[in-house]
Amino acid sequence: MKIIVPMAGRGSRLRPHSLTIPKPLIPVAGQPIVHRLVKDIAKVLKQPIEEIAFVLGDPAWFGDDVVSSLQDLAEGLGAKASIYRQDQPLGTGHAIMCAKPSLSGPAVIAYADTLIRAKFDLDPNADSVIWTKQVDNPEAYGVVKLNANEEIVELVEKPQDFVSNQAVIGIYYFKDVSVLKDKLQEVLEENVMNGGEYQINDGIKRMMADGNVFKTGTVDEWMDCGNKAITIETNGKMLGFLKADGEEQLVAPSVKLDNSKVIEPCFIGENVVLKNTTVGPYVSIGNNSFIENATIKNSLIQTHTIIKNANLDEAMIGNYVSFDGNFKAISIGDYAVLE
Template identity: 25%
Template sequence: MKAILMAGGSGTRLYPITYAVNKHLLPIYDKPMIYYSLSIPMLAGIRDILIISDPYSLDSYKKLFGDGSQWGLHIEYAAQRKPKGIAEGLIIGENFLDGDSVCMVLGDNILYGHDFPSILKEARENIENNKYGAVVFGYYVKDPERYGIVEFDSNDNPTSIVEKPKKPKSNYAVIGVYFYDSNAPQIAKNIEPSWRNELEITDVNNEYLKRGKLKVIKLGRGFAWLDTGTYDSLIEASIFVKTLEERMGLKISCPEEIAYRKGFISKEQLKKLGNELSNTSYGKYLLNLI
């Protein structure tokens, strides 16, 4: 399985702070926002990652990540020249996937919860064992009219997904982490653009639902899914991360630590990364892991 990170968009709701900086490079406490989404496929054991962004931001991502080898990853890059929807990422990334299955993650997703790696492992195994063609995650929200909402039957099987419904049939929103089998790029090619002239990821999910191949995993009360679309929510997300990290003495979504604990890099490689940042609390944390 490979991964695609969608990190484009103009971030107009955050102007003027995103005039010159891609939204996903903004800080959430002690890390760039995209570190949190990059951590998701890493926690699932995925090491081949494609980052898709607008042409103007790709150089910034290349400067930040390089080829990913410092973390035991293989990172490639591709441009989405116009904002034509999340599902277009599956088409842009088709050659990169080369017939493999995919974990697609939106670059502004910040998730924290108990046993999250095991949940991601379950989703990946469901795809790789051909139990389902698509696995997505449902998160309980108080304002379902803002999201793509899943309706369930009495056995907790999904029966419909409606984007921003006027009369929501549940409070479970589909969040921006999607696991798909190798059919996803072709499905994305065959859906019709929405009224926004975008290829909607909800339409991809509904196609899998129509085929009886969609699994929705509900994330329980112990999970936090943080919004980063407003000035206030950026601050709130940073406070959330800061509070947890200071209480536990452990970092959230630290790619270096994940790479080390997953065996992607050695103790010597982690030490080198820590020494490069040794004058910061972040670098000292990495060295203390050793």
């Protein structure tokens, strides 16, 4: 099995946090988004992963440190890491085709701006599985249309009339991804574009027209990381899941508490100092941060940051920040100083 991860976008909706770090590498609940996504997919697949192909953007932005991080991720799952580049933002279909040498055999394609919780088995009778989430407002999403056999027969974008409540979340399984590759090659050669981009859906629709069987795999939770507010919400949800699972150590042994307390669930990294401070619930704090005279809940704070005299709720703070103030629902990017 292979996993293909297109992640070349700049994450403009998550600025300023994505100005210095590619969005898929921003930690949520203590791990980068893409790391959590790939690991959760591997759990669902329940089979060995032989290769993980990452499609990155400009090397000036997705540099050697990013490549090294992704290689470590793949190796930790016993897989080979393949690195490709998408030099122009020409859509989802174009991004996948940038990894053309890896497009063979069974594969999952997953876009690195979402997190999931799921337990299901891949349907052995399906040529492909499109992962979906039941939603209350399907008119706001791209949804699947099913026939009487529960097979996907159409993809409908933001339907005005009810089609189904199964929203497409951007994760796909192909029994042989080379079939999709051939159809996307046709899309590129015929210059079929939607919104000025080459889309994965145009390849999928051609597969459906040829009689390939598509089924749904419904996830229990679908958590977006598109902007500051939803990323904080996702951080809180993930902390709750991790606490319930009991599989990860969420508070590092090196954390120093000086007249302070932690209200779980929280993630607190290595060498963090809390002084006269209450943290939690639903707070993540990165390594080597110092927090004094503060109350913090429902917030996401990255590494090497100093916070003093703060009452924070729904805050997102980057790396190497110095903050001393009386604001509340804030969003501060890397290297900012507010004193």
